[in-house]
Amino acid sequence: KAGVTQTPRYLIKTRGQQVTLSCSPISGHRSVSWYQQTPGQGLQFLFEYFSETQRNKGNFPGRFSGRQFSNSRSEMNVSTLELGDSALYLCASSTSTPGEETQYFGPGTRLLVL
Amino acid sequence: EDKVVQSPLSLVVHEGDTVTLNCSYEVTNFRSLLWYKQEKKAPTFLFMLTSSGIEKKSGRLSSILDKKELFSILNITATQTGDSAVYLCAPSGAGSYQLTFGKGTKLSVIP
Numbered sequence: 050k051a052g053v054t055q056t057p058r059y060l061i062k063t064r065g066q067q068v069t070l071s072c073s074p075i076s077g078h079r080s081v082s083w084y085q086q087t088p089g090q091g092l093q094f095l096f097e098y099f100s101e102t103q104r105n106k107g108n109f110p111g112r113f114s115g116r117q118f119s120n121s122r123s124e125m126n127v128s129t130l131e132l133g134d135s136a137l138y139l140c141a142s143s144t145s146t147p148g149e150e151t152q153y154f155g156p157g158t159r160l161l162v163l
Numbered sequence: 164e165d166k167v168v169q170s171p172l173s174l175v176v177h178e179g180d181t182v183t184l185n186c187s188y189e190v191t192n193f194r195s196l197l198w199y200k201q202e203k204k205a206p207t208f209l210f211m212l213t214s215s216g217i218e219k220k221s222g223r224l225s226s227i228l229d230k231k232e233l234f235s236i237l238n239i240t241a242t243q244t245g246d247s248a249v250y251l252c253a254p255s256g257a258g259s260y261q262l263t264f265g266k267g268t269k270l271s272v273i274p
Contacts (some may be wrong), residue, residue, distance in 0.1 A: 053205075058188065068193050080268075082262075084264075089266070091267065092251065092264035093264075094252075094261040094262065097260045097261055104260045106262045107261065108174070139206075141262075145260070150194065150195050150211065150255050150260060151208055154199075154205035154206050154207070155205055156204055156205050162180060
């Protein structure tokens with residue numbers, strides 16, 4: 050089975066711009082979660098989608114948003130980029146079956162905001 | 164607020180040594196605890212623990228959970244340079260659909 054894929058892998062943007070990142074989960078996985086990883090804060094949860102519905106959201110400003118499509122692919126959007134948004138953005142997929150909470154991570158998108 | 168503390172934050176050992184990594188947690192409605200290994204890329208899954216006292220093993224790695232004392236340990240025996248990585252623990256709570264990650268333990272294995 051193919052793993053979680055994320056595009057693009059690297060991105061450079063300037064302050065004030067917006068960015069859209071894409072994630073394709075493992076086939077059959079209906080839950081997609083997004084995380085931000087920075088050296089200072091570590092891995093922090095952004096939000097989780099299941100069957101096109103956001104079920105949970107972390108403590109991030111409204112500039113961070115996401116969505117999920119009927120084929121379980123997900124996108125996250127960051128508007129009005131700030132320097133502090135520079136990070137590795139990871140998505141993870143799972144079956145979300147009770148007892149099978151394991152999340153499998155994609156390679157990440159490294160975003161640099163100048 | 165959910166809380167995860169890993170210790171030590173970093174560790175340098177020689178090949179062949181045995182290491183123990185610690186993870187203590189406070190999570191509402193705890194359901195499971197996962198361990199991941201992260202090299203210079205995405206975290207890769209190691210173990211999922213749900214029951215106290217049952218050791219999970221995979222080769223030289225093993226892990227156990229204590230739900231009464233709210234901690235887990237990850238043991239690596241006969242360490243190799245390929246074990247050098249950041250090890251992350253992440254408990255999840257029932258119905259939260261999220262993992263709360265600790266800051267990780269950076270393990271460096273020198274020849």
